[in-house]
Amino acid sequence: MAGPRALFLLGFLVPALLLPEAAKILTVSSLGGSHYLLFDRVSQILQDHGHNVTMLHYGGNILIPEKKEKTYQAISWRLSEDHEKEIKKCFDFFVTEALHGREAHENFVKLMEQLGTRCSHLLRRSDIMHFLKNENFDLVFVEAFDFCSFLLAEKLGKPFVSLLPTPFGSADFGLPSPLSYVPVFQSLLTDRMDFWGRVKNFLMFFDFSMKNWQIYSTFDNTIKEHFPEGSRPVLSHLQKKAELWFVNSDFAFEFARPLLPNTVYVGGLMAKPVKPLPPEFEHFIAKFGDSGFVLVALGSMLDTFQSQEALREMNSAFAHLPQGVIWKCKPSLWPKDIQLVANVKIMDWLPQNDLLAHPRIRLFVTHGGLNSIMEAIQHGVPMVGIPVLSDQHENVVRIEVKNLGVSLQLKQLKAEMLALKMKQVIEDKRYKSAAVAASIIRRSHPLTPAQRLVGWTDHILQTGGAAHLKPYALQQPWHEQYLLDVFLFLLLVTLVAVWLCGKLLGMAARWLCGARKLKEA
Numbered sequence: 001m002a003g004p005r006a007l008f009l010l011g012f013l014v015p016a017l018l019l020p021e022a023a024k025i026l027t028v029s030s031l032g033g034s035h036y037l038l039f040d041r042v043s044q045i046l047q048d049h050g051h052n053v054t055m056l057h058y059g060g061n062i063l064i065p066e067k068k069e070k071t072y073q074a075i076s077w078r079l080s081e082d083h084e085k086e087i088k089k090c091f092d093f094f095v096t097e098a099l100h101g102r103e104a105h106e107n108f109v110k111l112m113e114q115l116g117t118r119c120s121h122l123l124r125r126s127d128i129m130h131f132l133k134n135e136n137f138d139l140v141f142v143e144a145f146d147f148c149s150f151l152l153a154e155k156l157g158k159p160f161v162s163l164l165p166t167p168f169g170s171a172d173f174g175l176p177s178p179l180s181y182v183p184v185f186q187s188l189l190t191d192r193m194d195f196w197g198r199v200k201n202f203l204m205f206f207d208f209s210m211k212n213w214q215i216y217s218t219f220d221n222t223i224k225e226h227f228p229e230g231s232r233p234v235l236s237h238l239q240k241k242a243e244l245w246f247v248n249s250d251f252a253f254e255f256a257r258p259l260l261p262n263t264v265y266v267g268g269l270m271a272k273p274v275k276p277l278p279p280e281f282e283h284f285i286a287k288f289g290d291s292g293f294v295l296v297a298l299g300s301m302l303d304t305f306q307s308q309e310a311l312r313e314m315n316s317a318f319a320h321l322p323q324g325v326i327w328k329c330k331p332s333l334w335p336k337d338i339q340l341v342a343n344v345k346i347m348d349w350l351p352q353n354d355l356l357a358h359p360r361i362r363l364f365v366t367h368g369g370l371n372s373i374m375e376a377i378q379h380g381v382p383m384v385g386i387p388v389l390s391d392q393h394e395n396v397v398r399i400e401v402k403n404l405g406v407s408l409q410l411k412q413l414k415a416e417m418l419a420l421k422m423k424q425v426i427e428d429k430r431y432k433s434a435a436v437a438a439s440i441i442r443r444s445h446p447l448t449p450a451q452r453l454v455g456w457t458d459h460i461l462q463t464g465g466a467a468h469l470k471p472y473a474l475q476q477p478w479h480e481q482y483l484l485d486v487f488l489f490l491l492l493v494t495l496v497a498v499w500l501c502g503k504l505l506g507m508a509a510r511w512l513c514g515a516r517k518l519k520e521a
Helices: 004-018 033-048 081-099 105-124 126-135 147-156 195-226 235-241 279-286 299-304 308-318 352-356 370-378 391-401 415-427 429-443 449-463 484-520
Strands: 024-029 052-058 073-077 139-143 160-164 245-247 263-265 293-297 324-328 344-347 361-366 383-385 405-407
Touching (some): 024 033, 073 126, 105 126, 126 147, 293 308, 308 415, 383 415
Parallel strands (some): 024 139, 052 073, 139 160, 293 324, 324 344, 383 405
């Protein structure tokens, strides 16, 4: 029998032997803002854990933050100036309309058409494509909403995993979704639907499917141009081809729902070790003593497209608070005719994670982006959500249902209403208690989000893919998956059986009638 020393060495050596060699991983990010920040974080985590990571990103995006030090390799590409102007014009129109409460699906489709054209330019770049093919990557990380990244992985012929930067439901990648308790994306429903809620959810499912089909079709020309006839990929099929799906959410925030084995939630990747605040922040916070402070960060969209009317109303609302307010807002764009109130500090940049971890924070006013929500949950901070675009509306529904805070629509953004909402969350201890409870759930997982990301990535690298994690249902036609062929067969058998029984009963009835007449005669 092996002695303690041998067992110790075995316990040390076996994990070491199972560790994979450093893999060459390509991460692809064509979108800006929080999407880019999330992929930057993923790339850095994988690099820090021994892999050789290269990020390919589109450098013409106005929502990519200033460059910072990174240890992975980054490759940037851009369009011609004319094409960039065209995309910017389309993007600006889409965001401006959304900020005025007119987030039309048609505007989003037009934006996706521009992204499809941009993707064609990338796939035509022989210098970039030649470099990527020669690198011979082991794995590609793509993003759910960046269809070009799926096509790039397919063009390279490499296995890929996908990262969903928003909650479940915003992309269809084959998860079981019982409509009785899994709300369809943009339905603004919860998992506890009454009869009319289930009716709405059922109808919204068809609306969501039709819109998805329309969005997928914006890349049809790109696919026709760059893939030969007979082997052209279908975007909806490519999404189900991903080896793994990493979802940037957590069940401390998300509604419980069925998952497939190749679906891993990694919400909280952006949370980093807390650092001491710079002195200028500590001095400002100290002025307000036990009253504490409120953190305001409304995302890259509102930072870039600041509305003077919204700034005026928010500034007036903050004047009603006894707390200090630290507000991420561009001082260079602050209107000269608006006097900043005394308890407000505006900054171009904020150490958001460190501020959320501060013991004197009382409230977080957020646009409802998932990265920000996950950081707030990590530190047990209640919220007021002011959604701007797409999934943010879904996110603030969950904030309210989970009692993590309240919401306020952008079109309702008036000083009195915002002040009322903020005081409600600060003074009602239910919200703080719910936020702390969610933080406990979030922190109590046996593995951190980064460990899950790296562990599952290593797993599929060691096993040559995730075929063992993907159910056969992902390859079945929809009519087989939902047993429609079986129901049709059984219905036909039943109808034939009923018809035969009717025929036999008719024959029996006629025979009995005939026999009775003969007897009477």
